[in-house]
Amino acid sequence: MQQSAVPELAHTHTRPIHWVATATALAGVVAFSSVLQPDPATAAQASAPGPKPAPATTSAAPSTEGVDWPLECGPVKALVMRQASGDLDGDGRPETVAAVHCDAPMGTPPDGVYVLTRAAGASAPRVVATLVAPKDRLTVTALSVAADGTVHADYLGYSSADVPSCCPDVKDAARWQWKDDRFIRSTPAGSHDV
Template sequence: MQQSAVPELAHTHTRPIHWVATATAVAGVVALSSILQPGPATAAQASQPHTGATPTTAATAPATTGVDFPLDCGPTVKPLVMKKADGDLDGDGRPETVAVVHCDAPMGTPPDGVYVLAQAAGSTHARVVATLVDPKDRTNVTTLTVTDGAVLATLLGYSSADVPSCCPDLKDSVKWQWKDDRFIRSTPAGAHSV
């Protein structure tokens, strides 16, 4: 066995005092990190046009449970909420909920409806205030988001009644924005239809 040419250094051997110093340093870091926590995260939406209404404090978006959606599902099938997103769509400081709903059919691909739900201040019951997509249009919604007060969705549809329900042949990206007391539908920048 060959001996090292470098003499052994005293500080390369661990002793109990090293472990005590390490444990003390770790405990200090943990204690300091629990004291110096960051403040709660807040998200600010892009500025909305001022409507004269004073924003309310931390309102919650309306729930979809118990809402009477305008769908004709028949006597045995119930409406099913597939997607939802929320945000302040009209700039009044209270969030609305956008819900994609269809009949919970046991077979096939039932068409979707897209509805905006609102809840009056002090009320516990939400109601449908706008229909963005009617199920009679034979459309399915693949994506749904609310960004900067606008509803964005990707819709799948059919070019004619002859196209089978299994195989939509149209894809469209759409945007709805609240203007002049109604939702205006447009195509978002950069979106292409097929």
């Protein structure tokens, strides 16, 4: 029999206790490494190309208080009956849309629907557009501004000049959207008799 140059060592023979000791040491290393974590990465992530978000609205909508409305009310005051606000032209500043009529003691005074804006640095808002003129003899029953800047109004009107102003006989709606530097009106399908 030939002898080996290296004497037989006890640790070169694997026994079950060796495997248990190795598994325990490995579990300890894994557990300890989960406690020690590196600092979070601070590099900025590149943003994906795509559409830019709309500019944030940073100013308050114009107030209807103290506005000089383009109405001839004589000795009575102009009353704001309904209002809604939103960014109508996409410039990041909100506008206010208001339905206004004269405080008449009798009958149903017609509404005017006006758009208010306040220029940067201006102290008072001003009327920049008339969506519905009082001469149209309409009474606005609902007014809103959608997220896309579309103005929506529901209103009551008259089928002819012979219908008394106390009793509107037509119910309808209209929408306006800012396009090509002006408000474009569209009317949803069909008016309804009241």
